[in-house]
Amino acid sequence: MSNRFAIAIAHPNIALIKYWGNRDPEWNIPSAGSLSMTLGEVFTRTKVTLDEKLEADRLLIDGQVASEMAQRRVSVFLDRVRELSGRHGVCLIESENNFPQGVGIASSAAAFAALGVAISAVFDLPLDAISLSRLARLGSGSACRSLQGGFVEWLAGEDHHSSYAVQIAPADHWELTDCIAVVSREHKGVVSQEGHRLASTSPFQACRVETAAERLAICRQAILNRDFEALASVVELDSNLMHAVMITSSPPLFYWEPPTLFLMQAVRQKRAEGYPLCYTIDAGPNVHILTPSEYALTVQAWVKGLPGVQEVILAPVGGDASLLDEGK
Ligand code: DP6
Numbered sequence: 001m002s003n004r005f006a007i008a009i010a011h012p013n014i015a016l017i018k019y020w021g022n023r024d025p026e027w028n029i030p031s032a033g034s035l036s037m038t039l040g041e042v043f044t045r046t047k048v049t050l051d052e053k054l055e056a057d058r059l060l061i062d063g064q065v066a067s068e069m070a071q072r073r074v075s076v077f078l079d080r081v082r083e084l085s086g087r088h089g090v091c092l093i094e095s096e097n098n099f100p101q102g103v104g105i106a107s108s109a110a111a112f113a114a115l116g117v118a119i120s121a122v123f124d125l126p127l128d129a130i131s132l133s134r135l136a137r138l139g140s141g142s143a144c145r146s147l148q149g150g151f152v153e154w155l156a157g158e159d160h161h162s163s164y165a166v167q168i169a170p171a172d173h174w175e176l177t178d179c180i181a182v183v184s185r186e187h188k189g190v191v192s193q194e195g196h197r198l199a200s201t202s203p204f205q206a207c208r209v210e211t212a213a214e215r216l217a218i219c220r221q222a223i224l225n226r227d228f229e230a231l232a233s234v235v236e237l238d239s240n241l242m243h244a245v246m247i248t249s250s251p252p253l254f255y256w257e258p259p260t261l262f263l264m265q266a267v268r269q270k271r272a273e274g275y276p277l278c279y280t281i282d283a284g285p286n287v288h289i290l291t292p293s294e295y296a297l298t299v300q301a302w303v304k305g306l307p308g309v310q311e312v313i314l315a316p317v318g319g320d321a322s323l324l325d326e327g328k
Pocket of ligand 1: 019143
């Protein structure tokens, strides 16, 4: 007997206004809204096969049996989907990435977005962007922003139904490129899930959350107006605020390495000289340098020569997550 399967692809995203901290950790309902740019060229491709012969869900990443932690995270997500949908079936999940994972390039966002699309197809669940966004959020908060391409805002909401992401501008609205300066390929020490839990222990988190709506409005407007200067200042401010919360949590979280700080200063210096570029950093040491796409190759060549930089990955604005194939 052949097994039902579906194959889906999704892109990671880089948060321009960050998600850090939950009001309801069980459902990944964030303390504030966030906004991201979907990244093209980098992707996760996932095949889900219903397999009655398996005793438990099985996860392969890039052909290797995944770590116990990753297997558990995926199984918890699938249990949630089975519980919410009333569908059953043990799954083989085969996932491939064309970019390094666990180093602040939102690999779990792309992973859970692709898995969300594939499992929805296999279980015959709704495939509209909002339903998929809600579902992907249960696996990894930021995954809800990877269902759509272009520029995407996560409406914080207050429960499972009201918390999902919507596209505010399509991929071709503004040609920006994320030049990802890789300074380390080591897996991050503290996963974001743990970081979200610690956020409220920082005395700065309440202030960050209280002022998030203002930054979201400025960022949204800067994108709609294609105003790079306005975008640069709010994106750097928001990244700095999240890292201020991280380093003042108990226990503190330090994701930066010495080259991270060097790059932040170098980017600010270059901008002062008149180049349109800005930085933002997720839960890892690597630095995302945003620039209008016409400058991307120049920025890449410049950043490659800076101390501690191993590689610069270029990611233009990417498209929607999608179902590539399905069958029995
Ligand atoms: C710093 O809980 O979505 O990237 O650990 O990858 O599942 P994973 O992350 P998630 O938190 C993401 C936090 C962030 C900021 C952001 O993407 O908004």
